[in-house]
Amino acid sequence: MELTRKTAAELSALLAGGEVSAEEVTAAHLDRIAGCDDRVHAFLHVAADGAVAAAREVDRRRAAGDELGPLAGVPVALKDVFTTIGAPTTCGSRILDGWQPPYDATITRRLRQAGAIILGKTNMDEFAMGSSTENSAFGPTRNPWNLSRVPGGSSGGSSAAVAAYQAPLAVGTDTGGSIRQPASVCGIVGTKPTYGGSSRYGLVAFASSLDTPGPLARTVLDAALLHEAICGYDPMDSTSIDAPVPPVVAAARQADVSGMRIGVVTELSGEGYQPGVMARFAEAVELLESLGAKVTEVSCPNFRYALPAYYLIAPSECSSNLARFDAMRYGLRVGDDGSAGAEEVMSLTREAGFGDEVKRRIILGAYALSSGYYDAYYGKAQQVRTLIIRDFEAAFGQADVLVSPVTPTTAFGIGERADDPMAMYLADLCTIPSDLAGNAAISVPCGLASEDGLPAGLQVMAPVMADDRLYRVAAAAEAALTERWGHPLIAEAKGLGTSEPWFSGERGGSA
Numbered sequence: 001m002e003l004t005r006k007t008a009a010e011l012s013a014l015l016a017g018g019e020v021s022a023e024e025v026t027a028a029h030l031d032r033i034a035g036c037d038d039r040v041h042a043f044l045h046v047a048a049d050g051a052v053a054a055a056r057e058v059d060r061r062r063a064a065g066d067e068l069g070p071l072a073g074v075p076v077a078l079k080d081v082f083t084t085i086g087a088p089t090t091c092g093s094r095i096l097d098g099w100q101p102p103y104d105a106t107i108t109r110r111l112r113q114a115g116a117i118i119l120g121k122t123n124m125d126e127f128a129m130g131s132s133t134e135n136s137a138f139g140p141t142r143n144p145w146n147l148s149r150v151p152g153g154s155s156g157g158s159s160a161a162v163a164a165y166q167a168p169l170a171v172g173t174d175t176g177g178s179i180r181q182p183a184s185v186c187g188i189v190g191t192k193p194t195y196g197g198s199s200r201y202g203l204v205a206f207a208s209s210l211d212t213p214g215p216l217a218r219t220v221l222d223a224a225l226l227h228e229a230i231c232g233y234d235p236m237d238s239t240s241i242d243a244p245v246p247p248v249v250a251a252a253r254q255a256d257v258s259g260m261r262i263g264v265v266t267e268l269s270g271e272g273y274q275p276g277v278m279a280r281f282a283e284a285v286e287l288l289e290s291l292g293a294k295v296t297e298v299s300c301p302n303f304r305y306a307l308p309a310y311y312l313i314a315p316s317e318c319s320s321n322l323a324r325f326d327a328m329r330y331g332l333r334v335g336d337d338g339s340a341g342a343e344e345v346m347s348l349t350r351e352a353g354f355g356d357e358v359k360r361r362i363i364l365g366a367y368a369l370s371s372g373y374y375d376a377y378y379g380k381a382q383q384v385r386t387l388i389i390r391d392f393e394a395a396f397g398q399a400d401v402l403v404s405p406v407t408p409t410t411a412f413g414i415g416e417r418a419d420d421p422m423a424m425y426l427a428d429l430c431t432i433p434s435d436l437a438g439n440a441a442i443s444v445p446c447g448l449a450s451e452d453g454l455p456a457g458l459q460v461m462a463p464v465m466a467d468d469r470l471y472r473v474a475a476a477a478e479a480a481l482t483e484r485w486g487h488p489l490i491a492e493a494k495g496l497g498t499s500e501p502w503f504s505g506e507r508g509g510s511a
């Protein structure tokens with residue numbers, strides 16, 4: 001039995017039926033990581049000992065007859081932005097090198113309580129700033145579909161780990177698209193829950209009014225299972241929503257769009273969008289229509305200002321949040337030989353510890369917040385944010401969900417956009433509006449683009465706390481697209497998208 005080819009739902013059933021032990025499942029995934037992570041580089045830290053110990057504990061509890069949840073014994077990879085007792089947390093940055101967090105993030109704690117097996121910490125763009133994982137201080141992650149391409153970012157390690165069958169599930173964070181864009185270019189499912197639906201406690205902050213943890217998985221149902229395990233009210237997070245988690249697992253099982261009103265966002269198409277991505281998107285929408293959805297065009301005129309507004313708001317919050325890395329409290333300290341004063345040590349440490357993109361954001365943010373410029377930049381961006389929220393409100397008056405491509409192109413080449421920040425920022429054109437408005441959105445694979453045989457994604461957006469609608473639509477699309485294409489991952493196994501010889505033949509297996 002190829003345990004790494006199983007979905008989380010399949011593993012859960014095998015574990016519950018006593019057909020496999022959590023220790024076997026964990027060992028299979030650790031073997032897979034050992035066998036291919038020198039090429040993929042999804043992980044910054046593999047927590048093999050902790051994972052095996054946790055798996056044995058699950059097996060012991062199961063043998064003792066304890067009631068266990070659906071994720072008990074199921075492996076999960078955790079983005080290295082969540083604090084973890086017993087494993088480092090670097091955020092892909094030198095400045096946190098060597099730091100051992102003294103507490104678990106709420107997400108980490110909930111995973112442990114659910115009996116999920118944390119395999120390790122995944123690579124990411126430094127402090128989650130980027131769309132390619134090339135901004136990691138520890139080297140890039142590669143896209144399992146084609147090792148010369150990026151896996152997207154900033155949750156690129158998490159998405160690559162799931163696409164490469166190193167883990168059936170992973171947790172990422174989305175501030176401007178960092179779950180949905182890497183999911184799309186790696187051919188997997190990724191959800192940005194409603195802002196406040198998942199806890200930020202113990203998540204190292206980038207832009208606090210936007211940061212949202214969420215699940216990555218190879219199927220919609222798996223994403224829903226993880227969604228329910230990690231989401232929900234947390235008194236430790238002041239912006240957490242005190243309401244029940246929307247019933248996303250039931251919605252994924254329902255997988256029904258008949259009578260649903262689906263709005264195609266006019267503004268999220270056109271120049272700069274790869275024709276093969278648009279073709280797959282259009283087909284996905286047609287499929288949904290053939291399943292009984294009512295498809296209309298919806299206009300959100302202010303979405304065109306979303307990217308510039310985001311690149312004022314996110315850097316502003318980042319410049320404030322990252323002030324805490326002062327060489328005294330965490331990780332790296334440079335120049336502390338007794339000759340330099342505190343301010344100089346701080347300056348030397350920040351110079352050595354932060355990468356170029358992080359420094360660019362801190363400078364941009366400090367400028368946007370400075371007196372004399374605040375109203376013109378930060379203040380104006382907040383007004384634009386309100387206009388975008390109003391666009392969503394109007395659009396959700398006409399449609400139950402909105403759809404668009406996830407990102408304008410398939411995975412680009414490593415190095416291709418590294419020296420062009422604007423080109424890199426454009427990867428989040430379609431995802432940023434939902435971050436600014438705080439509503440929920442999902443990325444679901446919709447086939448391979450004809451130009452390069454790489455995955456394209458369908459984005460579904462739903463109103464605040466209507467996350468279940470995402471799963472209804474995504475699961476219906478997934479079922480129809482599987483019939484049409486084979487699941488994109490399976491399509492690759494059929495030879496449609498295999499461009500890396502090392503990967504072909506190794507993949508595929510049970511659908």
Ligand code: GLN
Binds near residue numbers: 128154174177206314
């Ligand atoms: N790529 C965007 C940025 O660099 C979004 C990142 C994210 O969602 N964390 O800010």
